[in-house]
Amino acid sequence: MAVMVGGKKVCYAIDDDPIFQVAFEAALPKLGVQCKLFQSPEDLYEATRKQSPDLFLIDLNLGEMGSGLDIIMTLRNQMSISAPILVVSGDGHSKTVAEALSLGANDYVVKPLDRRSLGTKLALFIKVPELNEFAASYTKVPIEKSEVKVLINCEILEVDELGVQLVGRHLLPRGMIFKVAGAVLDEIAGPGTTKTVSIISNEVAENGRDYVAYGEFDTDDHEFLRALRQWLMGIPRAVAPPPDAVAAPSAAPSKTVPPTGTTPKK
Amino acid sequence: MLSLKGKTILIIDDAPDIRLLARKILEGDFANVIDCANVEDGLKMARKKLPHLIITDLIMPEKDGFFFLLQKSKDPVLKNIPAIVMSGQKDIPSVQRAISLSAIDYLTKPFKSSLMIQKVKKALKNSAFKSRKFATKPRPKISITIDGTLLMANEAGLIIQTQVRLGADADLEVKAPVIEEMGCATTPMKTVPTPLRATEPGTYQTVVSMIGIESSKVAKLRDLLRSW
Numbered sequence: 001m002a003v004m005v006g007g008k009k010v011c012y013a014i015d016d017d018p019i020f021q022v023a024f025e026a027a028l029p030k031l032g033v034q035c036k037l038f039q040s041p042e043d044l045y046e047a048t049r050k051q052s053p054d055l056f057l058i059d060l061n062l063g064e065m066g067s068g069l070d071i072i073m074t075l076r077n078q079m080s081i082s083a084p085i086l087v088v089s090g091d092g093h094s095k096t097v098a099e100a101l102s103l104g105a106n107d108y109v110v111k112p113l114d115r116r117s118l119g120t121k122l123a124l125f126i127k128v129p130e131l132n133e134f135a136a137s138y139t140k141v142p143i144e145k146s147e148v149k150v151l152i153n154c155e156i157l158e159v160d161e162l163g164v165q166l167v168g169r170h171l172l173p174r175g176m177i178f179k180v181a182g183a184v185l186d187e188i189a190g191p192g193t194t195k196t197v198s199i200i201s202n203e204v205a206e207n208g209r210d211y212v213a214y215g216e217f218d219t220d221d222h223e224f225l226r227a228l229r230q231w232l233m234g235i236p237r238a239v240a241p242p243p244d245a246v247a248a249p250s251a252a253p254s255k256t257v258p259p260t261g262t263t264p265k266k
Numbered sequence: 267m268l269s270l271k272g273k274t275i276l277i278i279d280d281a282p283d284i285r286l287l288a289r290k291i292l293e294g295d296f297a298n299v300i301d302c303a304n305v306e307d308g309l310k311m312a313r314k315k316l317p318h319l320i321i322t323d324l325i326m327p328e329k330d331g332f333f334f335l336l337q338k339s340k341d342p343v344l345k346n347i348p349a350i351v352m353s354g355q356k357d358i359p360s361v362q363r364a365i366s367l368s369a370i371d372y373l374t375k376p377f378k379s380s381l382m383i384q385k386v387k388k389a390l391k392n393s394a395f396k397s398r399k400f401a402t403k404p405r406p407k408i409s410i411t412i413d414g415t416l417l418m419a420n421e422a423g424l425i426i427q428t429q430v431r432l433g434a435d436a437d438l439e440v441k442a443p444v445i446e447e448m449g450c451a452t453t454p455m456k457t458v459p460t461p462l463r464a465t466e467p468g469t470y471q472t473v474v475s476m477i478g479i480e481s482s483k484v485a486k487l488r489d490l491l492r493s494w
Contacts, residue, residue: 149442170430180409222298
């Protein structure tokens with residue numbers, strides 16, 4: 001349960017830069033968010049144990065205070081805190097951003113930033129009326145530019161001779177047909193394989209948060225289904241020799257690619 | 267089993283009219299049918315196509331159906347694929363010999379199409395191809411491409427509409443010329459924890475955060491958005 005101070009949302013912030021400490025304390029109340037600044041990770045953990053905030057603002061390079069990445073890891077892994085974590089850092093390198101996200105940060109803003117940038121990001125996670133005054137408003141995208149492809153990820157639970165059972169956060173509607181790709185398909189039918197699946201069933205997963213769906217491959221794609229059966233039996237996939245080797249009379253025999261992953265269940 | 271859709275069945279018979287008849291019957295139930303006129307070709311085809319089921323005649327010139335069943339039972343790849351014998355031989359020793367050589371059923375010529383379908387479906391109840399499970403993490407990922415409409419954008423996020431209800435805090439990529447125009451083609455993106463509600467049945471609006479955008483890019487984005 002997040003703490004509410006005077007009806008306001010509460011944010012816990014940790015940043016070794018005095019300029020940002022002052023900026024957070026001054027700016028956040030005007031954005032409708034109560035800010036509590038912490039001088040050490042331990043103080044932050046202690047306060048969080050007592051009451052989790054609505055949002056964390058965490059700098060990454062905290063000088064003598066340590067590393068923001070360690071704080072993210074502790075909050076997520078050791079304390080199992082689910083409140084959103086927004087990283088505010090001067091390090092905009094894509095590797096650092098990816099690392100922070102992989103450890104459990106929800107978002108990342110790069111310093112320097114103005115009040116509008118901060119307010120716009122906060123508005124994604126905290127709903128208070130004051131934020132709307134400072135957050136950048138949305139601009140309608142011209143209709144001719146609006147068509148997009150969205151790539152989402154699911155995990156594979158099981159592959160059988162006709163399709164694949166998936167688990168993920170997204171609810172894939174029954175009857176819809178999607179293009180799918182990934183390492184398992186590459187292993188089955190060669191690099192760059194893209195296939196379609198038709199969603200036959202979907203249900204809430206055991207954890208109550210995710211969804212499990214079964215997607216059936218195109219049943220008329222006999223060549224792929226044959227390759228799938230071969231993969232299920234653990235038979236290495238034959239790789240066609242290069243064109244010059246085919247033409248040569250002493251062409252080397254076809255190479256094979258051993259299947260990886262788990263051994264087929266007997 | 268409602269139909270034979272998605273099932274590949276190999277027929278081995280030297281009589282073209284029988285092959286054609288069996289093909290018509292099985293294709294009528296949406297099976298994928300392949301056929302061969304002799305045992306040698308049948309063995310090659312079985313190894314190449316890995317059918318779900320093999321239906322073989324017994325009496326054929328050169329190698330016969332018994333030879334085929336024997337070879338199949340010795341083959342590490344083919345031994346788990348079920349085989350049904352389809353033959354005019356009705357004598358008990360032939361049937362017993364075929365069964366002993368791993369045939370799982372026997373269809374006597376002439377036969378009714380309904381009986382053939384019934385025996386084929388029974389033979390296919392337990393697949394020779396065991397599924398592969400990924401019970402523990404990390405499980406392999408699969409990427410799914412869905413069509414969407416980019417409704418709105420600001421310097422920090424996008425509002426997209428899709429027919430898939432996107433979960434919160436999930437990584438995703440949005441691909442379109444307009445995303446490149448915004449300079450965000452390689453920007454990491456995530457759905458934010460609070461999705462918007464559906465606007466009409468079957469469509470969902472989701473807020474997507476663009477992550478780690480530097481101030482110089484923010485300024486360019488503001489200019490671009492103003493120009494729309």
